Amino acid sequence: MLNTGSAAPDFTLPDQDGNAVTLSKVLSDGPVLLYFYPADFTPGCTKEACMLRDAHADILDVGVTVIGVSAQDEGSHAKFQQKHDLPFTLLADTKHKVATLYEANGLFGMTKRITYLISQGGTIDDAVNAMFRIGAHEELLNEALQRYADS
Numbered sequence: 001m002l003n004t005g006s007a008a009p010d011f012t013l014p015d016q017d018g019n020a021v022t023l024s025k026v027l028s029d030g031p032v033l034l035y036f037y038p039a040d041f042t043p044g045c046t047k048e049a050c051m052l053r054d055a056h057a058d059i060l061d062v063g064v065t066v067i068g069v070s071a072q073d074e075g076s077h078a079k080f081q082q083k084h085d086l087p088f089t090l091l092a093d094t095k096h097k098v099a100t101l102y103e104a105n106g107l108f109g110m111t112k113r114i115t116y117l118i119s120q121g122g123t124i125d126d127a128v129n130a131m132f133r134i135g136a137h138e139e140l141l142n143e144a145l146q147r148y149a150d151s
Contacts, residue, residue: 001102001103001104001114001127001129002102002103002116002124002127003124003127004124004125004126004127005123005124006123006124007122007123007124008023008027008034008116008118008122008123008124009023009098009101009102010022010023010024010122011023011097011098011101013069013091013092013093013098014074014091014092015074015077015089015090015091015092016074016077016078016080016081016089016090016092017074017078018074021067021089021091023067023118024122026065026067027118027120027121027122028120029063029065029120030063030064030065030120031063031064031065031117031118031119031120031125031144031148032064032065032066032067032116032117032118033052033059033064033065033066033067033115033116033117033118033141033144034067034069034102034115034116034117034118035048035052035066035067035068035069035113035114035115035116036068036069036070036099036102036104036111036112036113036114036115037049037068037069037070037111037113038070038106038110038111038112038113039070039071039072039110039111040070040072040076040077040079040080040090041076041080041083044113045070045113046084048113049068049080049084049086050084051138051141052066052068052086052088052141053084053085053086053087053088055141055145056087056088058145059141059144059145061149062144062145062148062149063148064117064144064145064148065088065089066088066089067088067089067090067091068086068088068089068090068091069090069091069093069098069099069104069111070090070091070092070093070111071092071093071094071096071099071109071110071111072092072094073092073094074092076092077090077091077092093111096109096111099111099112102114102116112129113129113130114127114128114129115127115128115140115141117140117144125144125147126140126143126144127140128140
Protein backbone atom coordinates (compact mmCIF):
# COMPACT_ATOMS: atom_id res chain seq x y z
CA MET A 1 0.00 0.00 0.00
CA LEU A 2 1.27 3.47 -0.82
CA ASN A 3 2.18 5.73 2.10
CA THR A 4 0.19 8.69 3.28
CA GLY A 5 1.82 11.88 2.01
CA SER A 6 3.18 10.29 -1.15
CA ALA A 7 2.18 11.34 -4.66
CA ALA A 8 -0.70 9.43 -6.19
CA PRO A 9 0.43 7.94 -9.52
CA ASP A 10 -1.49 9.30 -12.49
CA PHE A 11 -3.22 6.89 -14.85
CA THR A 12 -5.84 6.56 -17.55
CA LEU A 13 -8.30 3.64 -17.70
CA PRO A 14 -11.61 2.96 -19.46
CA ASP A 15 -14.80 3.36 -17.43
CA GLN A 16 -17.94 1.20 -17.52
CA ASP A 17 -19.02 2.98 -20.73
CA GLY A 18 -15.65 2.67 -22.48
CA ASN A 19 -14.67 6.32 -21.89
CA ALA A 20 -11.08 7.11 -20.92
CA VAL A 21 -10.78 8.51 -17.39
CA THR A 22 -7.54 10.17 -16.25
CA LEU A 23 -6.96 10.64 -12.52
CA SER A 24 -5.28 14.05 -12.87
CA LYS A 25 -8.27 15.38 -14.81
CA VAL A 26 -10.71 14.14 -12.16
CA LEU A 27 -8.53 15.66 -9.43
CA SER A 28 -8.84 19.06 -11.11
CA ASP A 29 -12.43 19.06 -9.78
CA GLY A 30 -11.50 18.10 -6.20
CA PRO A 31 -10.35 15.20 -4.02
CA VAL A 32 -10.92 11.57 -5.02
CA LEU A 33 -11.82 8.49 -3.02
CA LEU A 34 -10.13 5.79 -5.12
CA TYR A 35 -11.07 2.30 -4.10
CA PHE A 36 -9.72 -0.98 -5.41
CA TYR A 37 -11.87 -4.07 -5.09
CA PRO A 38 -11.47 -7.74 -6.07
CA ALA A 39 -14.46 -8.37 -8.36
CA ASP A 40 -17.89 -7.26 -9.48
CA PHE A 41 -20.87 -9.14 -8.01
CA THR A 42 -19.02 -10.80 -5.11
CA PRO A 43 -20.67 -10.39 -1.69
CA GLY A 44 -17.96 -8.21 -0.10
CA CYS A 45 -17.51 -6.02 -3.17
CA THR A 46 -21.26 -5.57 -3.53
CA LYS A 47 -21.53 -4.60 0.13
CA GLU A 48 -18.73 -2.05 -0.24
CA ALA A 49 -20.13 -0.57 -3.47
CA CYS A 50 -23.62 -0.28 -1.96
CA MET A 51 -22.17 1.40 1.16
CA LEU A 52 -20.55 3.99 -1.09
CA ARG A 53 -23.77 4.33 -3.09
CA ASP A 54 -25.80 4.95 0.04
CA ALA A 55 -23.35 7.65 1.20
CA HIS A 56 -22.88 9.18 -2.24
CA ALA A 57 -24.99 12.30 -1.67
CA ASP A 58 -22.92 13.11 1.43
CA ILE A 59 -19.70 12.41 -0.48
CA LEU A 60 -20.72 14.80 -3.25
CA ASP A 61 -21.72 17.45 -0.68
CA VAL A 62 -18.09 17.71 0.45
CA GLY A 63 -16.74 17.74 -3.11
CA VAL A 64 -15.22 14.25 -3.26
CA THR A 65 -15.42 12.05 -6.38
CA VAL A 66 -15.64 8.26 -5.96
CA ILE A 67 -13.88 5.95 -8.41
CA GLY A 68 -13.81 2.16 -8.15
CA VAL A 69 -11.13 0.04 -9.83
CA SER A 70 -11.01 -3.69 -10.44
CA ALA A 71 -9.80 -6.12 -13.09
CA GLN A 72 -13.15 -6.84 -14.73
CA ASP A 73 -13.88 -5.37 -18.14
CA GLU A 74 -16.16 -2.47 -19.03
CA GLY A 75 -19.14 -4.75 -19.71
CA SER A 76 -18.97 -6.38 -16.29
CA HIS A 77 -18.68 -2.97 -14.64
CA ALA A 78 -21.68 -1.65 -16.60
CA LYS A 79 -23.82 -4.59 -15.44
CA PHE A 80 -22.62 -4.24 -11.84
CA GLN A 81 -23.28 -0.50 -11.87
CA GLN A 82 -26.74 -0.94 -13.36
CA LYS A 83 -27.81 -3.82 -11.11
CA HIS A 84 -26.87 -1.94 -7.92
CA ASP A 85 -27.70 1.59 -9.13
CA LEU A 86 -24.15 2.80 -8.49
CA PRO A 87 -23.82 6.56 -9.13
CA PHE A 88 -20.04 6.59 -9.47
CA THR A 89 -17.42 5.57 -12.02
CA LEU A 90 -15.97 2.05 -12.21
CA LEU A 91 -12.68 1.61 -14.07
CA ALA A 92 -11.50 -1.52 -15.88
CA ASP A 93 -7.91 -2.39 -14.95
CA THR A 94 -7.86 -5.64 -16.92
CA LYS A 95 -4.06 -5.79 -17.11
CA HIS A 96 -3.58 -4.86 -13.42
CA LYS A 97 -1.33 -1.92 -14.34
CA VAL A 98 -2.99 0.58 -12.01
CA ALA A 99 -3.37 -1.99 -9.22
CA THR A 100 0.39 -2.50 -9.51
CA LEU A 101 1.05 1.26 -9.32
CA TYR A 102 -1.08 1.46 -6.16
CA GLU A 103 0.29 -1.76 -4.61
CA ALA A 104 -3.16 -3.32 -4.78
CA ASN A 105 -2.19 -6.62 -6.43
CA GLY A 106 -2.97 -9.65 -4.34
CA LEU A 107 -2.45 -13.39 -4.57
CA PHE A 108 -3.36 -15.18 -7.79
CA GLY A 109 -3.91 -11.90 -9.64
CA MET A 110 -6.75 -10.77 -7.38
CA THR A 111 -7.01 -7.08 -6.63
CA LYS A 112 -6.74 -6.21 -2.94
CA ARG A 113 -9.44 -4.18 -1.23
CA ILE A 114 -7.60 -0.90 -0.66
CA THR A 115 -9.10 2.58 -0.44
CA TYR A 116 -7.12 5.78 -0.97
CA LEU A 117 -8.22 9.31 -0.23
CA ILE A 118 -6.34 11.56 -2.68
CA SER A 119 -6.20 15.33 -2.23
CA GLN A 120 -6.92 17.68 -5.10
CA GLY A 121 -3.17 18.31 -5.24
CA GLY A 122 -2.53 14.63 -5.95
CA THR A 123 -1.22 13.57 -2.54
CA ILE A 124 -2.46 10.52 -0.68
CA ASP A 125 -4.17 11.92 2.41
CA ASP A 126 -5.23 8.59 3.90
CA ALA A 127 -5.50 4.92 3.01
CA VAL A 128 -6.83 1.64 4.35
CA ASN A 129 -6.09 -1.97 3.40
CA ALA A 130 -8.64 -4.31 4.88
CA MET A 131 -9.60 -7.17 2.61
CA PHE A 132 -12.43 -8.60 4.70
CA ARG A 133 -13.31 -5.66 6.94
CA ILE A 134 -15.61 -3.46 4.87
CA GLY A 135 -16.20 -1.44 8.04
CA ALA A 136 -12.60 -0.19 7.93
CA HIS A 137 -13.28 1.33 4.52
CA GLU A 138 -16.47 2.88 5.83
CA GLU A 139 -14.50 4.40 8.73
CA LEU A 140 -12.09 5.98 6.23
CA LEU A 141 -15.06 7.34 4.29
CA ASN A 142 -16.57 8.84 7.43
CA GLU A 143 -13.22 10.43 8.36
CA ALA A 144 -12.96 11.87 4.85
CA LEU A 145 -16.47 13.30 5.04
CA GLN A 146 -15.64 14.96 8.33
CA ARG A 147 -12.27 16.26 7.07
CA TYR A 148 -13.71 17.85 3.95
CA ALA A 149 -16.85 19.13 5.66
CA ASP A 150 -14.62 21.02 8.12
CA SER A 151 -12.43 22.57 5.41
